[in-house]
Amino acid sequence: QAKRTPGTALAMAEQRFEQMSSLSLENEQALRKGIKQQEIYLDYQPKIDAVSGRLLGFEALARWQRPGIGLVSPVEFIVIAERTGLIQELGAVLLERACRQIAAWRAELGDCVPVAVNVSPLQLLNRGFPQLVERILADSGVPARCLTLEITESAAVDNLDDTQAQLQRLSELGIEVAMDDFGTGFSSLGMLRQLPLRTLKIDRGLIEPLPAPDAVAVVTAICQLASALNLQVVAEGIETEAQAKAARDAGCQELQGFFYARPLTVADAGDWMRRLLAGEASGGLRDAEPVAG
Numbered sequence: 001q002a003k004r005t006p007g008t009a010l011a012m013a014e015q016r017f018e019q020m021s022s023l024s025l026e027n028e029q030a031l032r033k034g035i036k037q038q039e040i041y042l043d044y045q046p047k048i049d050a051v052s053g054r055l056l057g058f059e060a061l062a063r064w065q066r067p068g069i070g071l072v073s074p075v076e077f078i079v080i081a082e083r084t085g086l087i088q089e090l091g092a093v094l095l096e097r098a099c100r101q102i103a104a105w106r107a108e109l110g111d112c113v114p115v116a117v118n119v120s121p122l123q124l125l126n127r128g129f130p131q132l133v134e135r136i137l138a139d140s141g142v143p144a145r146c147l148t149l150e151i152t153e154s155a156a157v158d159n160l161d162d163t164q165a166q167l168q169r170l171s172e173l174g175i176e177v178a179m180d181d182f183g184t185g186f187s188s189l190g191m192l193r194q195l196p197l198r199t200l201k202i203d204r205g206l207i208e209p210l211p212a213p214d215a216v217a218v219v220t221a222i223c224q225l226a227s228a229l230n231l232q233v234v235a236e237g238i239e240t241e242a243q244a245k246a247a248r249d250a251g252c253q254e255l256q257g258f259f260y261a262r263p264l265t266v267a268d269a270g271d272w273m274r275r276l277l278a279g280e281a282s283g284g285l286r287d288a289e290p291v292a293g
């Protein structure tokens with residue numbers, strides 16, 4: 001291996017830095033264009049009633065089909081969007097998209113299949129966010145009860161007062177709010193009673209080791225706490241029947257994960273829904289029953 005003098009190392013670091021910043025500028029421009037050209041869309045992952053096996057709704061998950069590169073994970077492009085401020089525009093576009101989908105399914109079924117949309121802390125803490133949501137619901141003709149917003153612990157931890165105020169406005173509109181990835185962050189438990197939440201979503205990291213007894217103990221404790229605070233519990237990342245059983249027995253009301261379905265295209269999600277309406281099994285713990293309404 002060639003010896004490097006400190007001067008060369010510095011030059012290389014500078015070159016690398018230039019490459020990185022031109023790469024991130026390239027990413028920013030590509031993302032800006034991707035939003036405009038509708039390269040970013042939503043997949044829908046079913047949420048299942050732990051006891052009846054019925055479909056309860058979907059979580060909308062963003063996907064970017066980037067020309068010349070292929071499918072980019074939201075873990076990557078949401079970060080770019082947050083760093084560049086594009087998250088406000090992207091978030092609004094995705095929320096509109098999800099609400100139009102709720103409206104389309106509602107027109108078909110006569111009732112809404114609730115959809116949960118992920119919201120970045122930067123969106124949530126934007127002062128105009130509640131009005132934006134209100135306008136999008138009104139424009140798409142979707143009742144607020146059909147929409148859930150998933151927020152992460154980190155927003156709440158860093159800005160408890162602002163988060164509390166924003167969530168209060170949203171819940172006054174009739175929107176349900178879920179705390180996503182619960183159990184991984186640094187939230188104080190006391191925070192839970194200060195926020196108008198409907199649901200806790202237990203992070204996949206705590207579900208993965210189920211049915212190991214210590215993992216069962218943790219999930220059971222979360223469910224007991226949630227029940228005492230009048231919160232619903234969703235277990236995310238259910239991949240096996242054993243995990244599904246353990247999560248249900250621990251007290252989780254809703255299950256979501258590859259065991260039931262991967263995130264689906266709009267068309268596949270629609271088929272899934274129609275199959276359930278026709279009375280076919282969901283592949284869950286019990287046979288699915290028709291969706292009510």
Ligand code: C2E
Nearest residue numbers: 061062074075078094118119120237238239257258259263
């Ligand atoms: P999340 O909201 O916690 O979403 C759950 C993630 O787990 C999704 O990854 C989903 O595809 C994946 N998943 C679901 N079931 C299973 C399973 O059984 N096993 C495993 N291994 N994974 C499972 P995805 O779609 O890559 O999204 C990652 C994260 O990106 C999301 O985590 C969310 O934080 C963020 N994200 C996705 N879409 C949006 C969006 O529209 N807006 C914002 N702000 N963030 C989004």
Ligand code: MG
Nearest residue numbers: 059118150180
């Ligand atoms: Mg989520």
Ligand code: MG
Nearest residue numbers: 180181201236
């Ligand atoms: Mg999650």
Ligand code: MG
Nearest residue numbers: 180181203204
């Ligand atoms: Mg997660």
